[in-house]
Structures are given as structure tokens and as C-alpha cells.
Amino acid sequence: MLKHILRIAIALVFIASGFVKAVDAVGFSFKLEEYFSPAVFNIPFMERQALVIAVLVVVLEMVFGFLLLIKSQLKFTLSTLIALCVFFAFLTFYSAYFNVVTDCGCFGDALKMQPWQSFWKDIILLIGLLVLYFLYRKDFNETEQKSNLKKYLSAFAFLAMIFVISWGITHEPIIDFRDYKIGTDLNIEKQNIAENPSQFKTYYSLKNKKTGDILEVNQDDYVNEKKYWEEGSPWMIQDDKTTSKLVKQGYESEISKFKPETADGIDLTGEMLKAPKAILIFSYNPKQADTEVLAQAEAKLSQQKDALVMGISTNPNTFKTINNTMMDGTAIKTIARSNPFVLTLKKGKIVDKMSAEDYIKQKN
Structure with a gap:
């Protein structure tokens, strides 16, 4: 009985993890690009394949999670999921230990997890899968x-x-877990952020010129302890090792x-x-955007006489007929996955968002 409960629970975790990434495979590919970047694994040629790899990972999670749920091809299914868990555990450990990717994207934007949380989640899943492998080992040779x-x-x-993945890639995610979902009031979000900001403290790395000892002291202790800064003090600040650390998490929002x-x-x-x-x-990424789609979207936007129309990109010359902002x-x-895409606000509230291609096809 217990092994069936454990099997179903682990299967549902993999299905849920795969599903939230499936609805936003493009967003998951952005996370993979972080891992492939020079700052992490330094394999930039893999960045071009990030979306393909993202879809492959999502399919593996969902397919084998489903096979585990219906108790099909158990030996192969469990072996594959164990291999996936080992791979994910390596990534999350690397992220946590070297503090290079702050969110692994394990559950997309539906559930943000810190690197160490992600790592221990993978370890618990791995242990659970190994236990299942042991408990079900006698069933491996039975005819299914x-x-x-x-x-x-x-x-x-x-x-x-297939429908959920393809819709998210060609349009926008069928379920939006992001901060910029339709109905969000950016003014209220901005106000919440201002009223409850995150607090940081500066930490100094001090080196004793006489003993060679190194000490980390926060800005308050440094000011209050005269021995650290008085004339003749052996303690010297190592400027290149000064850091800023979060001491109080405020209201979190990508907005x-x-x-x-x-x-x-301006x-x-x-x-x-x-x-x-x-x-x-x-x-x-204006360089990769379809110029024809951009031109058609701009032409339609130029006809909007009752709205403030703006183009926002990473290049000051992306848009030819409307005002450029950066x-x-x-x-x-973080706002949308299509390149380009159109967002409609009414007094700061998101009332619509879609790919530029869908916007062109939309009837006025």
C-alpha cells in the first residue's frame, strides 16, 4: 500500500513539474540559457538549442511521470527518472554552491525555489525513486x-x-503563472514594492595587518566598533571583497x-x-524579430488614435514609425515570451497581451 502511495506521489510531482514548464517552454529555455552562459558552464553554442532541450526535458518529465503513475514499463521508467534526478541534482547543487543561478526554474513561475531548496527537493525525489526501484524490483519481469x-x-x-507546449511556443502560455498576468494592476504592484522594500546591508572584509586574520563585519558593527577604524587600527578594509547582503525580503515582484x-x-x-x-x-531581441511582423504591427498600432502607443526594446532604433523606448x-x-509581443494597459492595469502575430490578425 505504502509503495503505491509513494509511486503516485512522486509521479504527480514529475507531472506537475513538467506541466508548469510545458505551458511556458520558452520561459524554461531562458533559464537553460543562463546555465549555458559564460558565467555558469560557458557553453554558449548550446544557447541556440535551449528551446529544443527545454522541450525534451519537459517531455521526459511528463511522459515518464505519467508512465510511473499508470505503473507502465516500471524498470525503464524508474531508471530514466533516477537519471533525470541525478542530472537535476547536479545542476541545482552547482547553482546553490556557486550561487550562479538563483532560481532553477524547476516549477517554472508557478513556484519559485531557492537553489538549496531545489537541490534538497531533487535529493528527496532521488531517494524516493531508489526506494521504489527496490520495492518494485520483483515486478520488473512480470508481463504487463x-x-x-x-x-x-x-x-x-x-x-x-503537445497542444500545451506548442501553444505556449507559438502564442503565449495557455496558463500564465507570471507577475504580468492579465488583470494585474502595475500601479498597485509598484505601490506594494515601494511600501515594503527589501533591505540590504553592506559587509566589509577586514584584514588584520599584524596577524593576517580576516574578518567579515556588517556596516553597523563597523561603525559602532571604534577598533576597526580608529587611527592606528591594524584592520584594513579589502575593497574588492565588500559585499551587499539581503537582510529583509520585501515585496517580491518582477514588476x-x-x-x-x-x-x-528619461x-x-x-x-x-x-x-x-x-x-x-x-x-x-530586435535582431531576431521578424521584420515583416514588426512592420505590420507598427502599421496597425499607428492607427490607434485613442491610445498611447510606444515601442519598447533593447535597441533605440527598433521601431520606425512609433516612439522608441528602452x-x-x-x-x-519576464512580461511575455513572444518576440515581438503587444501589451495593452488601461490606467496601468493589464487588459490584454499577445504575440504581435496574433495582434495583427485580431480584428479591431
Whole structure:
């Protein structure tokens, strides 16, 4: 009885993990790009294959999670999931130990996990899978009974998975777990961030010139302890090792990074959030954006006489017929996955968002 409960529980974890990444495979590919970047594993040629790898990982999680749930091909299924867990554990340990990727994306944007939390989650899953392998080892050679129910369930699950993944890639995620979901009021979010900000403290690395001892002291203790800074003190600050650490987590929201500016650095956030209606077209990578789609979207946007229309990208010359503003590419990626895409605000509230291709096809 217990082994069946454990099997179902682990299967559901893999299915849930795969599903939240499946609805936003493009977002998961952005996370993989972080791992492939020079700052982490330094394999930049893999960045071009990030989306393919993301889809492959998602399919493996969902397919083998489903096979474990229906107790099919147990030996191969458990072996594959164990291998996946070992791979994920390595990634999350590397992220946690070297502090290079702050969120592994294990559960997409639905559930953010710190690197060490992700690592221990993988270890617990790995232990659970090893226990299942041991408990079910006598069943590996039994002839599996095929049933029409299993066939129909498998076919339905596979088709549903393909639909969810492809829709998220060609349009936008069918379920939006991000901070910028439709209905979000950016003004309220900005207010919440301002009222409950995160607090940081500066930590100094001090070296004793006489003994060679090294001590880390926060900014308050440094000021209060005269021995660290008085004339003749042996303690010297190592400027290159001064760090800033989070001491109080405030209100968390990706909307804190929403700050469109002109090429001269003039902040236009307030103007956009106060407008009765604002239609914004974004591109996080103008060089890879379809120029024809951009042109058609701009032409349609130019006809909007009752709205504030702005183009937001990483390049001050992306848009030819509407005003250009700039924003960090990573911040743009957190809003939507299409390149380019269109966001509609009414007094700062998100009322619509879609790929530029869908916007062009939309009837006025």
C-alpha cells in the first residue's frame, strides 16, 4: 500500500513539474540559457538549442511521470527518472554552491525555489525513486497487462501535452503563472514594492595587518566598533571583497523591473501607467524579430488614435514609425515570451497581451 502511495506521489510531482514548464517552454529555455552562459558552464553554442532541450526535458518529465503513475514499463521508467534526478541534482547543487543561478526554474513561475531548496527537493525525489526501484524490483519481469483505458489515457495525455507546449511556443502560455498576468494592476504592484522594500546591508572584509586574520563585519558593527577604524587600527578594509547582503525580503515582484526609458535616460513609466489606454509593443531581441511582423504591427498600432502607443526594446532604433523606448532584455522576457509581443494597459492595469502575430490578425 505504502509503495503505491509513494509511486503516485512522486509521479504527480514529475507531472506537475513538467506541466508548469510545458505551458511556458520558452520561459524554461531562458533559464537553460543562463546555465549555458559564460558565467555558469560557458557553453554558449548550446544557447541556440535551449528551446529544443527545454522541450525534451519537459517531455521526459511528463511522459515518464505519467508512465510511473499508470505503473507502465516500471524498470525503464524508474531508471530514466533516477537519471533525470541525478542530472537535476547536479545542476541545482552547482547553482546553490556557486550561487550562479538563483532560481532553477524547476516549477517554472508557478513556484519559485531557492537553489538549496531545489537541490534538497531533487535529493528527496532521488531517494524516493531508489526506494521504489527496490520495492518494485520483483515486478520488473512480470508481463504487463495492456488495457484500452491505458491506451486511451496515454493518447489523450500525449496529445494534450503537445497542444500545451506548442501553444505556449507559438502564442503565449495557455496558463500564465507570471507577475504580468492579465488583470494585474502595475500601479498597485509598484505601490506594494515601494511600501515594503527589501533591505540590504553592506559587509566589509577586514584584514588584520599584524596577524593576517580576516574578518567579515556588517556596516553597523563597523561603525559602532571604534577598533576597526580608529587611527592606528591594524584592520584594513579589502575593497574588492565588500559585499551587499539581503537582510529583509520585501515585496517580491518582477514588476519592479518595469522601467521603460528614452535613449536619453528619461523614465516614461509614470506616463505609461497613468494613460487611460496604452498599447505597448515589445521586443527583447530586435535582431531576431521578424521584420515583416514588426512592420505590420507598427502599421496597425499607428492607427490607434485613442491610445498611447510606444515601442519598447533593447535597441533605440527598433521601431520606425512609433516612439522608441528602452528596457532591459531580461526584464522584457519576464512580461511575455513572444518576440515581438503587444501589451495593452488601461490606467496601468493589464487588459490584454499577445504575440504581435496574433495582434495583427485580431480584428479591431
